Amino acid sequence: MKIIVPIKQILDPSGLSFRRDKERMFINREEYIIDPGSRAAVEAALRLKGDEDQVIALSVGKPQAEDALREALAMGCDAAYLLSDRAFAAADVSVTARILAAAVERLGGADLVVTGRESGDTGAGQIGPRLAEALGYTQVTDVYALAAGDRGIQATRRWGKGYAAVEAPLPAIVTVAPEAFTPRYPHGARIMSAYREWDVTVWNAPDLELAEAALTPLLAQRGESFPPPLEVGEVFRGDPDSIARDVIAALRQQKAIA
Amino acid sequence: MDFSFLDDWGEEEAGPRLAEGGEGYRNIWVVAEAADGALHAATLEAMGQARELADQIGVYVYGVLLGEGVEALGQKLIACGADLVLAADEPALAAYQPETYTQALACLVEQYRPEILLLAATPLGSDLAPRLAQRLNTGLISHCVKLELDMSERLLLGTFPVMGDEMFHTAACPEARPQMATLKPGYFRLPYEDTYRSGDVQRVEVDLGQAMGQLAWVDLNAGVDLADVPLSKAKIVVSAGRGLQDAEGFALAEQLARALGGVVAGSRGAYDEGWVGEDKIVGVGGEEIAPDLYVACGISGDVYHTFGLRSAKFVVAINPDENAPIMKIANIAVVGDAKSVIPALLEALAV
Numbered sequence: 001m002k003i004i005v006p007i008k009q010i011l012d013p014s015g016l017s018f019r020r021d022k023e024r025m026f027i028n029r030e031e032y033i034i035d036p037g038s039r040a041a042v043e044a045a046l047r048l049k050g051d052e053d054q055v056i057a058l059s060v061g062k063p064q065a066e067d068a069l070r071e072a073l074a075m076g077c078d079a080a081y082l083l084s085d086r087a088f089a090a091a092d093v094s095v096t097a098r099i100l101a102a103a104v105e106r107l108g109g110a111d112l113v114v115t116g117r118e119s120g121d122t123g124a125g126q127i128g129p130r131l132a133e134a135l136g137y138t139q140v141t142d143v144y145a146l147a148a149g150d151r152g153i154q155a156t157r158r159w160g161k162g163y164a165a166v167e168a169p170l171p172a173i174v175t176v177a178p179e180a181f182t183p184r185y186p187h188g189a190r191i192m193s194a195y196r197e198w199d200v201t202v203w204n205a206p207d208l209e210l211a212e213a214a215l216t217p218l219l220a221q222r223g224e225s226f227p228p229p230l231e232v233g234e235v236f237r238g239d240p241d242s243i244a245r246d247v248i249a250a251l252r253q254q255k256a257i258a
Numbered sequence: 259m260d261f262s263f264l265d266d267w268g269e270e271e272a273g274p275r276l277a278e279g280g281e282g283y284r285n286i287w288v289v290a291e292a293a294d295g296a297l298h299a300a301t302l303e304a305m306g307q308a309r310e311l312a313d314q315i316g317v318y319v320y321g322v323l324l325g326e327g328v329e330a331l332g333q334k335l336i337a338c339g340a341d342l343v344l345a346a347d348e349p350a351l352a353a354y355q356p357e358t359y360t361q362a363l364a365c366l367v368e369q370y371r372p373e374i375l376l377l378a379a380t381p382l383g384s385d386l387a388p389r390l391a392q393r394l395n396t397g398l399i400s401h402c403v404k405l406e407l408d409m410s411e412r413l414l415l416g417t418f419p420v421m422g423d424e425m426f427h428t429a430a431c432p433e434a435r436p437q438m439a440t441l442k443p444g445y446f447r448l449p450y451e452d453t454y455r456s457g458d459v460q461r462v463e464v465d466l467g468q469a470m471g472q473l474a475w476v477d478l479n480a481g482v483d484l485a486d487v488p489l490s491k492a493k494i495v496v497s498a499g500r501g502l503q504d505a506e507g508f509a510l511a512e513q514l515a516r517a518l519g520g521v522v523a524g525s526r527g528a529y530d531e532g533w534v535g536e537d538k539i540v541g542v543g544g545e546e547i548a549p550d551l552y553v554a555c556g557i558s559g560d561v562y563h564t565f566g567l568r569s570a571k572f573v574v575a576i577n578p579d580e581n582a583p584i585m586k587i588a589n590i591a592v593v594g595d596a597k598s599v600i601p602a603l604l605e606a607l608a609v
Contacts, residue, residue: 018424025425097392122420122427124400126388129356133392138472139356141385144482156480158381160293165477172472179487218397222408222415222428230572230589235580237593244602247574247590254589255444256551256572257494257518 001053001148001170003045004110005077006100006131007038009061009068010121020229034068037116039075040181044146044174045114046076047181054078056107060088060099066200074186074194081107085204092217097130099215102208104135112153113173117142120178128175137171144180230254283435286312287320287372289363290328290335291382297331299448300378302338304441306449307405308376309339311414314407320344320372324362326352332459338449343459344370348466354382355471360389362464367394372436374414376405379440387440397431398438403445414439423550423571487521489538494520495549495570497540500527501556501577502596508533510600511555517607518551525557541566555596559584576600 015029045055057072057080059065069080083099091099104110113135118125125141132139144163145156152169158177186194205215234250236243251257286308291298305321312319321335321343332343346362363386367375377383379401391398399416406415408430414437417428431437489495496515498508508528515522524534526541540547541563548569555576557563564587567573575588576596585591592599 013422016421016424018421025421092397093388094392094395094397120422124388124398124418125384126391126398126400129385129388130392132356133360133389139385139389140473142381151474154476156482159478160381163480163482164475165480167474167476169472179491180482182488218395218431218434219399219429220432222430225417225426225428226424227426232587232589233585233591234589235585235591235593237580240594240598240602241605243592243594243599244606247592247603248606250590251551251572251574254572258444 001048001050001111002107002109003048003053003055003112003114004058004104004107005038005041005045005055005072006058006060006113006115006127007042007068007072008035008116008119009033009059009065010035010119013120018226020226023226032064032067034071035116035119035121037119037176037178038068038072039183040176040178041114041116042072042075042077043181043183044143044176045112046184048112048114048146048148049076056081056110058083058100058103060084060091060096063202066202069200070194070198071186073198073200074191075184076186076190080198080200082200082202083204083208084202087205087210087212087215090217091215092219093124093126094130094218095215097127097134099208099210100127100131101134102210103203104131106203106208109135109171111170113137113171114146115173115175117175117177125175128173132173135171135173137173138168139173139175140166140168141175143174143176146174146176283371283373285318285320285370285372286374287322287376287436288335288340289322289324289375289377289383289386290331291378291380292323292325292328292331295327295331297334298378298380300380300383300441300443301335302448303443303446304376304378305335305338305340307441307446308374309449311374311405311407314409315412317373318342320370322363322366323347324351324359329459329461334451336455336457336459337451337453339455341457343457344462345459346462346464348464350466350471351464353471353475354386355473356385356389357469358466358471359386360393361466361469363390364393365464365466366462367436375436375438377438377440379442383440387438391438394434394436394438396434396436396438397429398440399429399431400440401442402439403442405439405441413437418442422548489521489523489540489545490547492521492547492549494518494551494553495523495540495547496520496553496555497523497525497557498528498533498555499525499557500531501558502528503556505533507556507597510597510604513604514553514555514600517604518553520549520551520553523547525563527557554584554588555600557584558582559587 321340498511552570
C-alpha cells in the first residue's frame with residue numbers, strides 16, 4: 001500500500017503572543033515547526049504501515065519547509081518531496097490542493113492519503129476534501145481511529161453530536177483529528193540519517209506541469225481583527241444554586257462550553 | 259379623481275427587487291442538514307443569517323434539501339426565512355456520501371446559479387463544502403463567526419478565527435461564483451419562526467450521472483476512547499486543590515470534568531494528597547497548559563500554580579476566600595465552598 005501524507009510547516013505558536021487590547025500579534029521568536037495536525041497525520045500513516053507499505057511525505061512551501069519533511073523522515077516516512085516554486089507563493093487552499101494533486105499523480109497515485117483535519121495556524125480544514133475532489137478519491141474527514149479493513153479502511157469519524165464508524169474502499173483520503181493521534185518521538189539514529197543521508201526531492205511548477213492559470217488564488221484577504229479583551233474579576237457570591245446557573249450561562253455566552 | 263397613488267402602492271407589493279449579481283448569479287442558498295427527521299439547529303442559524311444578507315441586497319433566499327423524505331421539512335425552512343425551497347428527494351441521497359452530495363449540489367448550482375451559498379460548519383458541512391468548492395472551482399470561507407456584505411463590490415466578507423482562536427481573519431472571494439461560506443454553529447442568532455410566511459417547496463430532479471457513494475456507514479453511534487489526551491492539549495481542564503478537603507471532594511471535581519468534557523488535574527497539594535498523578539500537576543515543575551477553559555476548585559493559586567496557567571483563555575475560580583490570589587486572575591470568581599458549588603454546577607449543566 002502506498003500512503004501519501006501532505007504536511008504543512010507553520011510558525012511556532014509558542015513564539016507568538018497576542019495582545020487583544022493592542023489589537024496586534026507579536027512574533028517574539030520566528031521559528032517554524034511541523035504543524036501538529038500534520039504530525040498526527042504522519043503518526044496515523046505510520047501506525048497503518050506494514051512491511052510492504054511505503055509512506056511518502058509531501059509539503060507545499062518555501063525552501064525552509066524542508067525541515068518539516070526531514071522531521072517526517074525521522075519519524076519513519078520512506079521518502080519526502082518538497083513542492084516549492086516562486087509561482088506557489090500566492091497559493092490559497094484551492095491552489096495548494098491542485099499542486100498536491102499534481103504531485104500525487106506524478107507519484108503514480110496513492111492507495112491512501114492521510115492529512116491533518118486542519119492546520120494550527122489558519123485552520124481552514126479544506127485541503128483534504130479539496131484534494132479528494134481533485135484526485136477523484138473518496139474521503140473520510142475528522143477521523144479519530146483508523147485501521148486497515150477488508151474493503152480498504154475502517155475509520156471512526158466525528159458525526160453529528162458523536163462519532164460514526166465508516167468503511168471506505170481505496171483509494172481514499174482521510175483527515176485525522178490531532179487529539180486522537182499522539183505523535184511518536186523519532187529514534188535518534190533516524191534523526192541523524194534524516195538530516196545527513198536522506199534526500200528531500202524538490203519539485204517546482206514545471207516539474208508538476210502546472211500552468212499559471214491553475215495557480216491563481218480564489219480567496220482574497222480582507223483584514224484581521226481581535227476579540228475584545230476578556231474581563232477579569234467578575235465576582236459571583238450567594239446561594240450556590242443561583243451562582244451555578246449564572247456561571248453556566250456566562251460560560252455558554254463566552255462559548256467556553258457547549 | 260386621481261388614482262395614480264394606487265400605482266405606487268402596487269409597486270411596493272412587488273416583492274424583493276432583483277439586483278444583478280456577477281454574470282447572472284443571484285440569490286442566497288442555504289444547504290440544509292437534517293437528522294432524525296428534524297432540521298439541524300445550525301441550518302436554521304444559517305437561514306437566519308441568509309435572510310438578513312438577502313434583505314440588504316434585495317434577493318431571494320433558497321433552502322436546499324437533499325435526502326429521502328426531506329420534502330416535509332421545507333415548510334420549516336420557509337418559516338425560518340426561505341422564500342423558496344428546492345428539495346432533491348431521492349433514495350440515492352438518503353445517506354450522506356461525499357460524491358453524490360457534491361454531484362447533486364453542483365448540478366443544482368449550474369442550473370440556478372446562486373450568488374452566495376452557505377452551509378453550517380457541522381461535521382457534514384465541513385466534509386461537503388470544500389469538496390463542492392473544488393468542484394465548482396470557487397473559494398470557500400470556512401468556520402465563519404461573522405458574515406457581512408461589502409456593498410460597494412457586492413462581496414461576501416467572512417470572518418473566521420485563526421491562530422488557535424487568538425485572532426480573526428476576514429476573507430472574500432472576489433471573482434469566482436458562487437461565494438461559499440460555512441458558519442460555525444452557535445455563533446449566529448436562531449431566526450424567529452414565522453409560521454405565516456409563505457413560499458413554495460419545489461421538488462427538483464438532480465442528475466447524479468456516474469457519481470456513486472462509496473462509504474459504508476457501519477455504526478452511527480460509535481464510541482471513541484480519548485482518555486489519553488495529554489493535559490497540555492486538553493481544551494477544558496478542571497483542577498482540584500486542597501480546598502476540596504478529601505477524596506470525596508476530589509470525586510466532585512472529576513464529575514465536573516466529565517460533565518464538561520474535560521480533563522481533571524490538580525495543584526501540587528492535590529498531588530501530595532495522592533489525588534492526581536505526576537503528569538497532572540499544573541504549575542512550575544508540572545505542566546504548563548493553555549486550555550480554553552480552566553476551572554480551579556479549592557485552589558488558592560500561588561505564583562507556582564498560576565504560572566502554569568497563564569496561557570489559559572478563560573479561568574473560573576471557586577474559593578471561599580475572596581482575597582485568594584487565584585480570584586484576582588480569574589475571569590469568573592465564585593466565592594464559596596467548592597464542595598457545595600460543584601454539585602450545583604453539575605445540576606445547572608444537566609438542564
